[in-house]
Amino acid sequence: MKLGTCVYFNEMKGMDEKFKNLRKNGFDSCQLLAWEPKVWTDENAEALNAMLKENGITVSAFWCGWTGPSVWDFYDGQLTLGLVPTEYRQMRVEQLCAGADFAKKLGIEDVVTHMGFIPENPNDPNFNPFCVAVRTVAQHCKKNEQYLLFETGQETPVTMLRCFEKVNCDNLGVNLDTANVILYGKANPVDSLDVFGKYVRNIHAKDGFYPTNGHDLGREVRLGDGKANFPELFKKLHELGYDRYVTIEREIEGDQQNEDILYAKNYLEKIITEVYGEGALC
Numbered sequence: 490m491k492l493g494t495c496v497y498f499n500e501m502k503g504m505d506e507k508f509k510n511l512r513k514n515g516f517d518s519c520q521l522l523a524w525e526p527k528v529w530t531d532e533n534a535e536a537l538n539a540m541l542k543e544n545g546i547t548v549s550a551f552w553c554g555w556t557g558p559s560v561w562d563f564y565d566g567q568l569t570l571g572l573v574p575t576e577y578r579q580m581r582v583e584q585l586c587a588g589a590d591f592a593k594k595l596g597i598e599d600v601v602t603h604m605g606f607i608p609e610n611p612n613d614p615n616f617n618p619f620c621v622a623v624r625t626v627a628q629h630c631k632k633n634e635q636y637l638l639f640e641t642g643q644e645t646p647v648t649m650l651r652c653f654e655k656v657n658c659d660n661l662g663v664n665l666d667t668a669n670v671i672l673y674g675k676a677n678p679v680d681s682l683d684v685f686g687k688y689v690r691n692i693h694a695k696d697g698f699y700p701t702n703g704h705d706l707g708r709e710v711r712l713g714d715g716k717a718n719f720p721e722l723f724k725k726l727h728e729l730g731y732d733r734y735v736t737i738e739r740e741i742e743g744d745q746q747n748e749d750i751l752y753a754k755n756y757l758e759k760i761i762t763e764v765y766g767e768g769a770l771c
Contacts, residue, residue, distance in 0.1 A: 490769050492757060493518030493549060494737040494750055495693075499525040501533055508544040514751060518547045520601070520691070520736045521592075524554030526584050529591035537595060549734035550599035550638065550664065550691050553588030555581040562705055563673075570643065571605025572622045573615065582622050585637075586629040593633045599690055600635055601664040607644040607652055620655040627658040638662045638690055642669030646676050646684035653688065663688040666738070667717045668695035672707040679721045686729045693738040694719075694757060709740055712753035719757070723764040732769075735761070 496507050496519040511519055523529065541548060557577040558569040572578050572585075589600045604623065608616045627637045637660060639649055653661050663685050667678040682689070696715035698707045713719065737753045739746050761769050 490732050490761060490765065490771070491518040491547065491549065491734050492516065492737070492754060492761070492770055493520065493547075493734060494754075495520050495522050495552070498523045498528070498537070500528060501536060504537065505540050505544075508540050508546050511546060512544050514747075515754065517545055518549050518734060518736075520550045520552050520693075520734075521548050521595075521597070522552040522554070523588065523591075524556075526556065526587055529587060531594065534591060534594035541595070548595060548597050549736060550601045551588060551592035551595065551597045552601045552640075552664075553585055553592070554602070555584045557581070563700075564704055566643070567606045571603050572626075573605030573607060573619055575615070575618070578619075578622050582625055585626045589626070589630050589633055589635055589637075593635065598635050599638050599662065599664075600630055601638040601640055601691065603640050603643060604652075605643055607648050609645060609648045611651055611655075617655070620652055623652065623661075624656045624658060627656060627660055631658065631660050636660045636662045636690060638664040640664040640669065640693070641666050641681070642673045642675065644675065646670075646681040650685055653685075661688065662690040664691045664693060665689050666693035666695055667719070667722060668697040668709055668715065668738075669693070671699055671716050672697045672709060674700045674707065678717055679725055682722075682725045682729065686725070686731075689726075689729070689731060690733060692726075692733075692735045694735050694753060695738045695740075711739070711749045712737070713756050719760050720764070723760055727764050732765075 630637045670676040696712045696717045697709040700707045739749045
């Protein structure tokens, strides 16, 4: 199992320093989070490959963003996020495919994104067209020998599972964000594994609290300070045979972000070693 963190790639400036800091902090893997399609060029792929090799960094997944409006709440989020809103769907399908092609140039097998607030009602008239759009991206990834991963949060585990069944592609997977299922009030991360555990290919190790009103997401906090039960989570992951990537995410900025990431690293190392045994982290 590899423990890493998130690295944002929205411009080339400063990327080598980000990878060097990653190694300085004791990490050798990361997810590359990218929201700017204009930087997904052949030239940048070549430069990134050289930096990754020089710094001994493995990229576990390419987190592929998309353009257009994005509001992270329960009201406007329904209208703006992912492939669910019809007015942005085709543009974002094309961007996800372009992002997958860029990831392929970096040798990355897993492409992750937020799909949006997937309709819970399978009879909703938007459910089937949404699934067609997902299938289009998944089939493109299949040609690249890649997996398309849904980041958890905006849908219940059962809704995600139903979508997987409808799309019916064997290269769909889950990026389990352990806080998002809580922040969106959809599930708790341990029990969610009962529903989609076999599909999990990467994990955002993050923590937070449930929503306290019907408009806003819950509050993210330092790992171990929220509602996510990490000892139980890793016991369940161990039972499922999970032995892939764990990626720490802390969505704040400044020095406190780095402090909290290093705290999370020590916190997780102890739990993983306790559950999986010595030598589990490599």
